[in-house]
Amino acid sequence: MSYIENTLKGKTVLITGGAGFIGSNLAFYFQKNHPETKVIVFDKFRDSHTFPSGNPTSLGHFKNLIGFKGEVIIGDINNFGDLETIESLNFDYIFHQAAISDTTVLDQELVMRTNYEAFLNLLDIASDKKAVMIYASSAGTYGNSPAPNGVGNGEEPENIYGFSKLCMDQNVRKILQNNPKAPIIGLRYFNVYGQKEFYKGRTASMILQLGLQALENKKVKIFEFGEQKRDFVYIEDVIQANIKAMEAKKGGIYNVGYGKAKSYNDIIKCLKNELGEFEVQYIKNPYKFFQTHTEADIQETITDLKYEPKFDLESGIKSYIRQIKEIYEGIK
Numbered sequence: 001m002s003y004i005e006n007t008l009k010g011k012t013v014l015i016t017g018g019a020g021f022i023g024s025n026l027a028f029y030f031q032k033n034h035p036e037t038k039v040i041v042f043d044k045f046r047d048s049h050t051f052p053s054g055n056p057t058s059l060g061h062f063k064n065l066i067g068f069k070g071e072v073i074i075g076d077i078n079n080f081g082d083l084e085t086i087e088s089l090n091f092d093y094i095f096h097q098a099a100i101s102d103t104t105v106l107d108q109e110l111v112m113r114t115n116y117e118a119f120l121n122l123l124d125i126a127s128d129k130k131a132v133m134i135y136a137s138s139a140g141t142y143g144n145s146p147a148p149n150g151v152g153n154g155e156e157p158e159n160i161y162g163f164s165k166l167c168m169d170q171n172v173r174k175i176l177q178n179n180p181k182a183p184i185i186g187l188r189y190f191n192v193y194g195q196k197e198f199y200k201g202r203t204a205s206m207i208l209q210l211g212l213q214a215l216e217n218k219k220v221k222i223f224e225f226g227e228q229k230r231d232f233v234y235i236e237d238v239i240q241a242n243i244k245a246m247e248a249k250k251g252g253i254y255n256v257g258y259g260k261a262k263s264y265n266d267i268i269k270c271l272k273n274e275l276g277e278f279e280v281q282y283i284k285n286p287y288k289f290f291q292t293h294t295e296a297d298i299q300e301t302i303t304d305l306k307y308e309p310k311f312d313l314e315s316g317i318k319s320y321i322r323q324i325k326e327i328y329e330g331i332k
């Protein structure tokens with residue numbers, strides 16, 4: 001189902017981070033709903049490098065793009081030669097998803113270069129082309145400030161990831177103060193879950209991780225005592241927000257969540273409804289920093305972007321469960 005009425009005939013869409021979770025979903029959204037649109041995916045894909053945590057340094061995976069018929073460009077947004085390649089392309093919209101999305105990475109220089117500095121370079125390129133820039137920001141910008149989280153309030157990131165995203169937003173704010181119509185829309189995603197997140201491994205949503213643990217061991221482990229709350233948002237709603245942002249009348253920064261916080265125990269409840277009984281073991285949380293309550297205030301997203309989230313946690317998990325079972329069958 002298309003989320004906009006305008007035809008995108010003759011238009012070109014560039015998706016950075018298009019081999020990742022959200023980027024690949026965007027690529028397939030266009031392929032399915034706007035076959036008249038030219039879609040270019042730009043991604044560095046994964047190599048053999050890992051962070052000290054053992055997580056891969058980039059999470060893009062070719063399997064997310066199997067069946068994609070558009071153009072695929074391999075490149076690193078930190079590499080000037082690769083940025084020149086982007087500069088040489090003609091595009092009307094850029095969906096900038098490429099980033100170090102792993103919030104546990106501690107290498108501040110690398111996170112700032114990849115998430116912030118490269119974004120500034122891409123903004124310049126997009127602006128020269130008069131292309132619309134729709135980029136991924138994050139609920140990480142709010143750190144542990146009290147929910148509900150409203151754009152412009154309590155922006156106190158607790159880690160370098162959240163800080164890098166806040167720097168992006170602050171730069172955009174300055175641009176929009178001088179030119180409110182500048183076509184730049186930042187989307188602060190909350191906790192996204194859904195198809196094509198499997199290759200994020202240990203950084204995939206708790207919904208996938210707990211679902212797989214339940215299928216595999218009939219037992220799941222969560223941090224004591226499961227009452228930490230997050231605004232879990234289903235991938236379909238995140239795609240909807242991105243597509244609706246294409247028709248925004250002005251630039252801005254918007255929250256993209258469902259608009260209601262749910263706890264880890266709520267996830268367990270929904271998973272038990274779908275998968276039957278399993279055991280829950282509460283374990284100590286090893287992270288010094290952990291968001292304990294996020295909830296997106298989505299009023300402006302609704303008003304300005306006409307965003308209408310459709311999937312609460314229960315219906316999101318219901319829609320996702322078949323894929324979780326397929327993933328389990330594939331890895332077992």
Ligand SMILES: NC(=O)c1ccc[n+]([C@@H]2O[C@H](COP(=O)([O-])OP(=O)(O)OC[C@H]3O[C@@H](n4cnc5c(N)ncnc54)[C@H](O)[C@@H]3O)[C@@H](O)[C@H]2O)c1
Pocket residue numbers: 016017018019020021022023042043044045046057058059060061075076077078096097098099100101102114136137138139140188189190191192193200
């Ligand atoms: N998934 C969530 O819950 C969530 C929440 C808030 C914000 N975000 C943001 O949304 C965006 C997409 O997230 P995702 O969940 O799809 O993550 P992801 O890691 O699956 O996707 C990011 C993609 O960027 C690519 N990439 C990384 N570094 C690159 C570089 N230097 N050059 C080119 N490509 C590079 C990776 O290969 C990967 O394909 C990211 O900016 C992330 O920070 C995600």
